[in-house]
Amino acid sequence: MSELKTLAHEGLWKNNAALVQLLGLCPLLAVTSTVTNALGLGIATLLVLVGSNVTVSIVRNWVPKDIRIPVFVMIIAAFVTIIELLMNAYTFGLYQALGIFIPLIVTNCAIIGRAEAYASKNSPLLSAWDGVMMGLGFAAVLVILGAMRELIGQGTLFDGAELLLGEWATALRMAIIDFDNQFLVAILPPGAFLGLGLIIAGKNYFDERKKAKTQPVETEKAPRARVTNLT
């Protein structure tokens, strides 16, 4: 139980793939211009992560140590191919919107990082749970960043959600703010860097405040002896 809890805390907050390990930044920065894109890539990454973690964990005792990385990459690539074909079949609009970034999930360091650091040393069930939590943590950051950028850039949320969720999702589109002029920088790459920086700063702020609450600051100080300018 405690192991599961620790894994959840690690994946979602303490060791978050995007905010703390800063892994997988390429897709993180490139496709988070809208919530829909972010959610699509987040779910794809989550599925690949769970699949690869379980598989790596199952075969961990038969993979020679010297060639483990190529084996892991091939396993991940297989899952990415599956996801890509599924997206091509069922969410074609999103598949086109995400473009090259779906195949690029293979090179997402967050995934191979978990395979190497956790799945290759632990049982399949635990590895699956680790994959779910790490994937959720990554997807959450993607969605938050996507929401920030879409809101500031276009004033909407869930624009184009029908690409991911089907026709009914057009109703999800919310126009929060009506701009005469789009704040383009939020949608352009600089907005992604600024947004991610602010989210990381926010996380650190919460951590610091929590730490300050649990550990009261020591007020007593040793008396200082004056050693200079003595008359």
Added chain:
Amino acid sequence: MKLTMASSPHNHSLKSVNKLMTCVMLACVPGILVQSYFFGIGVLAHLFLALVSVSVAEAAILKIRNRPIWPTLSDGSAWLTGVLIAVSIPPLAPWWIVVIGSVFAIIIVKQLYGGLGFNLFNPAMAAYVLLLISFPVQMTAWQPVNTLLATPLSMIDQLSIIFTESTQAGITLDIARQVIDGATGATPLDHVKTALSQNMTSSEAMDNIAFTRFAGEGWQWVNVAFLIGGLYLLKAKVINWHIPVAMLVSLGLCSTLGFIFGGHTGVAFHLLSGATMIGAFFIATDPVSASTTNRGRLIYGALIGLLVYLIRQFGGYPDAVAFSVLLMNMAVPLIDHYTQPRTYGHGARK
């Protein structure tokens, strides 16, 4: 008689940050006056908006950071940032442009990096680039000088365009920007860029109503005014000669070569149009984000001049001072690393 022993340094320059910044802002005055003479009261309105915005933004972020507010605010560095933003945006741009720029410059570019002395990039220019890529339409809507406008705008009209985007008579900025012959006014640099993209030669491009003398009506005098302000800064020893001289010589050299071999626009045009002079004397010389060694300053300035020329002549944007300064800001640590002066008495002269 009392003989006191003071510790070093014995030779004070008596220059506080506040005094330096006041000097620089004073030196901006001729430029601002000339600009508002040619382009209207909008310049002053934006100046006011920028000063208020930077003060509020700086006070707010200092409050959040638990820093003393007045000592930092009164050093004047934030106000100088505001002044530079105000003079670099089009005089009839909507009011929120200057507010967004000022807040971004102070909060993101300056204070999040640690405040004055820690910012890697020139805050005013980073804000300018943010605005330029976010709102390209508003940021390139320079109107031609007052005397060329088809419909003269009163002071009220100009303020009304800034705050409500049209005058009370319903004239929007697009209509107001029409010049006498019916064409829409553009900055000289913008005009040349457009003309060249339509396969005109440089001399054809320059053959326009806006070009009465060297570098376009109004613009050349704005640049001359900033040059005068800059010379005052040199005289007052607020800035060193290295950066402006290196930048102007490099830009002049590049444009001479371009003029002789490529048939491009001439030297006077490059030196006296756009943001050349304010860039050379007021922006590139920012003591925080510029190079700190004398040799480094020469390299830094020269490369800014080169980049300005390359981007103006071959790039997609009409003017390039902001981009060049930011690009060279990134190179400053490297330049400083390789141009460290020899310590007296240590190491051999090579």
